[in-house]
Amino acid sequence: GDSVTQMEGPVTLSEEACLTINCTYTATGYPSLFWYVQYPGEGLQLLLKATKADDKGSNKGFEATYRKETTSFHLEKGSVQVSDSAVYFCALSSFSGGYNKLIFGAGTRLAVHP
């Protein structure tokens, strides 16, 4: 079945460092891909998305490109801030069995220190 694999955390960075969180997926068909962020004690917020191959999603300085050839959707940011500390989830959405299903990776915790 469809699945998402993310790099394990925690990822610990200093402020202004570069961030990459790897995400690869296995899917039949043509899924949409998402990055969600979860701050402590809160629900998930959509960070960015891409709906077809070679699309680049971007938001708040974060970017991710839908790479069909490598089945990847890595999250990147050029300069992280302390406020970026959170758990990041990669997810794919496929329409199967009559409904829109989201499949999540296990999440990657990011800790940014001043």
Add this chain to the structure above:
Amino acid sequence: DGGITQSPKYLFRKEGQNVTLSCEQNLNHDAMYWYRQDPGQGLRLIYYSQIVNDFQKGDIAEGYSVSREKKESFPLTVTSAQKNPTAFYLCASSNSQFSYNEQFFGPGTRLTVL
């Protein structure tokens, strides 16, 4: 402001008791979902509903029940049959069945069984 509300934020239950978690949305979304999140893990789908008076089991429905009598509301009951109910529960909704539409999440309810 449109959004999803979940109540209560924290819930404590004695073993053997049923408990109902509330989820309300004013986004006019047709589809609603319930997820369970355990520490260090991704989200797992419990139940979903695409329209009023219809719902389907997700990946881990055993020990849970839902109803969808109104478009805005999708309450989840955690029954005494659920062997390990302590977890963070997230409700979500989406605009349509299409895979490119993201799901919007509520703030979550943390359930602890004493």
